[in-house]
Amino acid sequence: FKVTAITGTTFLIDDVRLLPGVVSGGETQEVFYWDAGIPPGADVWVWWASEYWSHVSPSVNDGGFEESTPNGTFPDAGYWHLQTSGGDCTGQCMGAAARSGTAGLRMKTGTDGAEYWVAAFQEYEAYAGDIFRAQVYARQPSGYGWVSGSEAYLQLEFQDAWHDCLGSITSATRVTSSGQGWTLCEIGDTQAPYGTRYVRLKLVVRKPSGSSGQSVCEFDDCRLQQGNSFNGDFTEDPSPPEGTKVFRSFCVYWSGWGIFFTNSTTNLSAYSNGYVKFWLKSHGYNKIEVQSVTAGVTNTACGASYGPTTNGQGEVVWQHKVIPVQNFLTDNASLDLSHIQSPFMITDPTYDHAYSVDDVKWSMSP
Ligand SMILES: [Ca+2]
Ligand SMILES: [Ca+2]
Incomplete structure (x- = not known):
């Protein structure tokens, strides 16, 4: 986005948006969570154990x-x-x-x-x-x-x-x-x-x-x-992978969150040979799922599960995760990419600690 003015010109600009589906840096992608938020028409839903x-x-x-x-x-x-x-x-x-x-x-x-x-x-x-x-x-x-x-x-x-x-x-x-x-x-x-x-x-x-x-x-x-707590605007991570905000959760027994299109679904069928990509920093265990809803029928598919994201020194660090979309279809062949209601769901099923996520996208590049 670039604006150039000449001397003496008056102009106003409002509501500039980078919409999903753009080609950015040569990469065909749709971004579902980053500093700019989540797509219009989507919301973050959370789930957790009623435990302390x-x-x-x-x-x-x-x-x-x-x-x-x-x-x-x-x-x-x-x-x-x-x-x-x-x-x-x-x-x-x-x-x-x-x-x-x-x-x-x-x-x-x-x-x-x-x-x-x-x-x-x-x-x-x-x-x-x-x-x-x-x-x-x-x-x-x-x-x-x-x-x-x-x-x-x-x-x-x-x-x-x-x-x-x-x-x-x-x-x-x-x-x-x-x-x-x-x-x-x-x-x-x-x-x-x-x-x-x-x-x-x-x-x-x-x-x-x-x-x-x-x-x-x-x-x-x-x-x-x-x-259990969820903070989609956590601005105090010492090394956020993208921008300044990350999505931080504190998990007691189990918890999760996802991005859901609330009154519609989105068509991601162009990405059947693409990838779900995001950054993860987790003390515990996480599984990544997506969900489609077609004519009232819900299909959920798991694409990957991860342990703590530790480096060689045992420190919990940010790791870039890439999941082939085909993994989700292998898990559940009924997943309908043309009617995706949730393009990203993350659940910590077992452990008590914090996990953070940033820069969630579907992309044609691994
Ligand atoms: Ca006592
Ligand atoms: Ca960010």
Whole structure:
């Protein structure tokens, strides 16, 4: 696309498009996913298991505090870290703080007015678009200090690569009064913002700044879970194969997505001796399918399956994948290339991790 003007000319341009079916660089091709999006009349559909991956649970990574020694010191199993306003703020793993099992966490602010908050936290890798949820039980143990106006709650904080906070969310339900019994503090599905590299799970006790006296709260049965997520505009891949955006998915048990023509089909019969080409970066296992719909009859065909895209050093890297269209016809001879509803479907059937795709096209060149 090129515009040339001469001096004194006024002109306006709008809505310039490169349509599918073009010959680009000598290559006859139709592009179905790239930075410019997907073809008009198509949409991305997704499918996934209704499951969550537990980074932390009562039995995983010391979410129940049973992996640490219940001796009145900070949890020593290595998962929890202490963050405080200083001084005498503490966290103690102990049997008396257990809601279930044999241990829980007792957190205390200092008595000095400046020592007004204390937090125990765990931290995990996270990226823009990842979906997390969390919960913990908290109570105020009768007979122990509680400054009026204090709160105990659960917090999720998203941080960038330098551990600067990008945003946080706290549980709506919290401990706010002396003697309050075990209270479920929850944060529902929350999406990590642009720039995220870490998600931090925090158990917080806070009294009004400057007020003297100690506030004590106990926590147990903590969970941090990650769900299936899809981000078709992920702009933070360090080496995108085409442009700046890639399609990133986080898979729990199984998930997939595809490009579907929503009210029609497209005719790709000219590519019967061509190729389906795309870039893949995957920690897990993926199969590639296409689908035709002819007079209400759906035919799905698998063209290839792949393992993790690792290089010789075991690193997960981008790999260019090329599948002969004939592979799909070998898998299912009833596939009708003249009525393709989905020219690309990718499913991770077995594993839990991220996979990314870019630059999906059908082409006459391998
Ligand atoms: Ca416990
Ligand atoms: Ca791209």
